[in-house]
Amino acid sequence: MGGRYAVLARSTCDLVRVTEREKHRMFNSAGKRNVLPGFGLTMGYTLLYVSLIVIIPLSAVFFKTASLSWEGFVEAVGSARVLASYRLTFGIALFAALLNSVFGLLSAWVLVRYRLPGKRIVDALVDLPFALPTAVAGITLATLYAPSGWLGRFLTPFGIKVAYTPLGILVAMTFIGLPFVVRTVQPVLEELETELEEAASCLGASRLQTFTRVIFPVLLPPLLTGFALAFARAVGEYGSIIFIAGNMPMVSEITPLLIITKLEQFDYAGATAIASVMLAASFLILFVVNILQWWSRRYSEK
Amino acid sequence: MHLPGGPTRNTKKNPAELNLTEPAPVRWFLTAIALAFLALFLFVPLAAVFVQALEKGTEAYLAAIAEPDAFAAVRLTLIAAAVSVPLNLVFGVAASWAIAKFDFPGKSLLITLIDIPFSVSPVISGLIFVLLFGLQGWFGEWLSANSIKIVFAVPGIILATVFVTFPFVARELIPLMQSQGRDEEEAALVLGAGGLKSFLRVTLPNIKWGVLYGVILCNARAMGEFGAVSVVSGHIRGATNTIPLHVEILYNEYNFTAAFAVASLLALLALVTLAVKSLAEWKVRQQISAE
Numbered sequence: 360m361g362g363r364y365a366v367l368a369r370s371t372c373d374l375v376r377v378t379e380r381e382k383h384r385m386f387n388s389a390g391k392r393n394v395l396p397g398f399g400l401t402m403g404y405t406l407l408y409v410s411l412i413v414i415i416p417l418s419a420v421f422f423k424t425a426s427l428s429w430e431g432f433v434e435a436v437g438s439a440r441v442l443a444s445y446r447l448t449f450g451i452a453l454f455a456a457l458l459n460s461v462f463g464l465l466s467a468w469v470l471v472r473y474r475l476p477g478k479r480i481v482d483a484l485v486d487l488p489f490a491l492p493t494a495v496a497g498i499t500l501a502t503l504y505a506p507s508g509w510l511g512r513f514l515t516p517f518g519i520k521v522a523y524t525p526l527g528i529l530v531a532m533t534f535i536g537l538p539f540v541v542r543t544v545q546p547v548l549e550e551l552e553t554e555l556e557e558a559a560s561c562l563g564a565s566r567l568q569t570f571t572r573v574i575f576p577v578l579l580p581p582l583l584t585g586f587a588l589a590f591a592r593a594v595g596e597y598g599s600i601i602f603i604a605g606n607m608p609m610v611s612e613i614t615p616l617l618i619i620t621k622l623e624q625f626d627y628a629g630a631t632a633i634a635s636v637m638l639a640a641s642f643l644i645l646f647v648v649n650i651l652q653w654w655s656r657r658y659s660e661k
Numbered sequence: 662m663h664l665p666g667g668p669t670r671n672t673k674k675n676p677a678e679l680n681l682t683e684p685a686p687v688r689w690f691l692t693a694i695a696l697a698f699l700a701l702f703l704f705v706p707l708a709a710v711f712v713q714a715l716e717k718g719t720e721a722y723l724a725a726i727a728e729p730d731a732f733a734a735v736r737l738t739l740i741a742a743a744v745s746v747p748l749n750l751v752f753g754v755a756a757s758w759a760i761a762k763f764d765f766p767g768k769s770l771l772i773t774l775i776d777i778p779f780s781v782s783p784v785i786s787g788l789i790f791v792l793l794f795g796l797q798g799w800f801g802e803w804l805s806a807n808s809i810k811i812v813f814a815v816p817g818i819i820l821a822t823v824f825v826t827f828p829f830v831a832r833e834l835i836p837l838m839q840s841q842g843r844d845e846e847e848a849a850l851v852l853g854a855g856g857l858k859s860f861l862r863v864t865l866p867n868i869k870w871g872v873l874y875g876v877i878l879c880n881a882r883a884m885g886e887f888g889a890v891s892v893v894s895g896h897i898r899g900a901t902n903t904i905p906l907h908v909e910i911l912y913n914e915y916n917f918t919a920a921f922a923v924a925s926l927l928a929l930l931a932l933v934t935l936a937v938k939s940l941a942e943w944k945v946r947q948q949i950s951a952e
Contacts, residue, residue, distance in 0.1 A: 395846055396856030401759040408752045409774050412824055416789035417777070419799060423792055462698045469695040473688060481696075483939045484703050490878075490931040490938070491707075492885025493783075494905035495924040498912045499706045502713060502921075509709060510701075534702050556681055566683055595782025598887035598905065602912065615784040619892060622788065627797055634785045645780045649773065 420638060423631040435632035444614040449640075451525060452593035455532035459589045460582055463540025470541070471548045485542070488535045493598025500531050501602035525611050527603035535599050536589030543585035544578055547655075551577060580655030584648055591644040595637065710928045713921035725911075725919035726926065730898050734907035734923070737815065741890075741903060742883040745823040749879055750872070753830025758864075761838035762846065772835065778827045783888025787821050790893055794820075813895030818903065821889040826882045830875035837871040838864075840949050870948065874941035881934040885927055 424432065435441070469475070470482055488496065504511045504521035511521055521527045551574065559569040597615040605611035614637060621630035682688070715722055725731060756775060760768060778786060792798050794811040804811060811817045845867070849859035865872075887905040894901040898910065904927060911920035 394850060395762050395843060396850075397758060397860070398763050401755040402763075402765075405752065405756040405759050405771070408756075409771070412827055413774055413777055416793055416824065417781075419789055419792040420785070462695070465691060466695045466699055469692050472682070473692055475692065479939075481699060483935050484707070485699070486935055486938065487703050487707060487931065490881050490885075490934040492881075492887060492905050492924075492927045492931070494887040494908050495710060495885070495927050495931075496706065497887075498908060498920055498924060499709050499713075501912075502917065503706060503709050509705065534706070537702055553681065560681065591780055595780075595785070596888075597782065597784050597891075602909075615782050615888065618784050618788065622791065622892065625797075627792070627795075630788060631792065634788050637782055637785060641780050641782070645773065645776070 417638070420631055420635050423628065424635040427628050427632060431628065432632050435629040436636050440608050440612070441614075441617060441633060443609045444612050444617045445636075447525060447528070447611065448594055448614045451528050452532055452590050455529055455536055455593050456586050456590040458529075458533050459536045459540050460586045463537065463585060463589075464544055464578065464582060467541045467544040467548055471545060486538050489538050493535070493596065494602075496534060496599040497531070497602035500527070500534060500599065504530060504603060522603055523605035523611070525604075527605075528600055528611060528613065531600045531603050532593035532596065535596050536593050539589040539592065540582065540585030543581040543588070547578060547581045580651060584651045584655065587644055587648045587651060591641060591648070594644075595641065707928065710921060710925050713917065714925040716921075717918045721918055722922045722925075725922035728919070730902070731904075731907055731919075731923055733900070734902045734904045735926075737818065737901070738884050738903040738905075740815070741819050741822045742880055744819050745826050745883045746876060746880050748823055749826050750830050750876055752827070753834055753875055754868075754872070756831045757834035757838050757868075758860075760835050761841075762843050775828050775831050778824050779832070783825060783886065784892055786825050787889035787892025790817055790820050790824070812893055813897070814901060817893040818890050818901065821893045822883050822886055825886050825889050826879045829879035829882060830872070833871050833875035833878070834868055837868055837945060837949070841867055867948070870941045870944040874938060874945060877934050877937045877941070881930060884930060 427435065466485070470478060470485075475481065501522055503509050504514075504527055506512065506515050506520070506522065508522070514521060519526070521530060555573050556569055559573045560566075564572065595615065597613075597619075600613055601616055604613060604616075606616060608617075614633060618630045618633050618637075621627075621633065683691070756771075760772065791812050794800050794804060794817065796805060796812075798812075811820070845863050846859050849863045850856075854862065884903075885905060886903075887909070890903050891906060891909075894903070894906060896902060896906060896910070902910065904923060908920050908924045908927075911917075911923065
């Protein structure tokens with residue numbers, strides 16, 4: 360497959376197979392140049408595309424915000440309504456990410472370690488929040504948890520209202536963050552050496568001790584990474600949440616919705632100011648995730 | 662190596678019977694909780710979409726989909742996807758070639774830049790294009806002087822879609838190509854193939870499953886994007902509404918059956934995406950482990 364050249368190339372590879380590490384050492388010490396062509400073309404196109412699509416549009420946010428005076432900026436991002444939306448969005452996202460961490464770890468454990476009929480299907484469905492458009496998720500969750508919905512009707516007798524309240528926002532944020540923890544923990548769990556558990560058991564550890572002392576520390580870095588990713592996604596999410604949230608200012612208005620409201624009122628500067636705060640938060644989370652991933656790589660390469 | 666479900670009695674005196682899994686009651690309990698959680702958040706919503714869509718029968722379902730505004734929404738969604746997926750595919754392949762086959766300073770910064778649309782809120786993704794091309798935007802005056810409409814028109818929707826689906830192909834191909842290394846391409850060069858030929862005959866067959874995986878995810882996001890398109894589109898029925906926006910309009914008009922009928926199209930797309938994703942993932946894993 361792949362024609363003459365591919366077949367010949369592969370057999371030549373087999374003849375001169377060296378490990379990646381040795382090859383790097385070879386190239387670095389000999390100072391050889393990379394002979395593969397196309398660097399200029401691909402790198403140039405990549406940089407052009409990234410600049411046009413990512414860097415220039417994003418910088419528009421910061422330039423627009425910079426045009427505000429300091430007082431104007433503080434007023435735009437610090438008014439009571441905006442602060443309430445920060446508290447709501449970040450607070451509930453934190454809680455949802457915690458929920459996803461606990462149940463995501465549990466789900467990953469069950470999916471990797473236990474036998475289940477139909478496990479492959481369940482495993483594929485874990486990615487549903489990833490693949491399902493947010494608007495569809497939004498209207499579905501809103502309908503399910505409405506007082507007369509399939510799930511809402513069980514809660515109404517207890518006086519628990521989910522739809523159009525912050526509780527509904529929690530449900531939606533948990534839904535969309537669900538795959539992140541499961542998918543970061545699963546590969547690590549799959550590659551875990553059972554020798555470690557066998558050794559711990561031989562040395563007299565109970566199952567619980569083995570889990571808390573031996574297994575969990577290895578799972579902590581991917582768990583934290585998944586938590587941060589789920590948190591970041593929940594904070595920025597719009598479509599899944601606005602249908603089930605009440606969208607009432609000061610009570611159940613998420614920050615992305617506030618940005619859109621300001622845009623519709625042509626308060627571009629205000630919208631941009633709030634957006635820059637959210638962008639700063641996103642970059643911070645991205646930075647933290649990168650650090651966590653670096654940490655977990657170091658941990659697993661011991 | 663013991664498989665789960667094996668001996669669970671903890672007789673530490675006998676080294677052959679090790680305590681490698683939880684006692685059966687604990688296993689059942691944990692499984693039940695995990696399945697309950699997954700059922701509540703995954704299975705029930707998925708089922709609800711289709712049940713609600715077919716509540717008034719298949720005739721109403723088909724009528725909702727064939728309605729002119731819905732049809733226009735489907736067309737616009739397909740156009741947006743047809744433009745953004747190939748563009749991002751070309752970019753993804755170019756970027757992963759540059760990143761995976763060459764060493765240069767600033768590589769992690771470039772990878773982080775590529776990941777940015779992934780971590781930015783969809784609303785902000787739409788906002789930035791309004792800032793650039795809206796009436797008060799950087800290019801707003803020039804555009805209205807030449808009566809070119811970008812924001813609140815189809816080009817804006819395409820731009821926003823390109824932005825949010827930008828990283829998908831690159832994110833899949835970069836680790837795949839990095840794990841495949843440079844060996845085969847260099848061998849092809851040694852044997853006399855030119856750059857393009859070695860790319861077409863050696864690299865492409867190796868990454869084809871990763872490309873499929875990235876394209877299918879990119880497409881799912883392109884067709885399903887809501888927040889970014891909502892900001893840019895202007896919500897003009899029949900003209901600047903994509904399928905997700907049309908679903909929102911129908912839902913807000915309390916036309917639930919029609920809303921879910923149109924939404925079920927996207928849900929079907931999601932299921933197809935998941936199926937292809939599983940297949941491609943499996944093949945990619947096979948490939949990586951065979952290296």
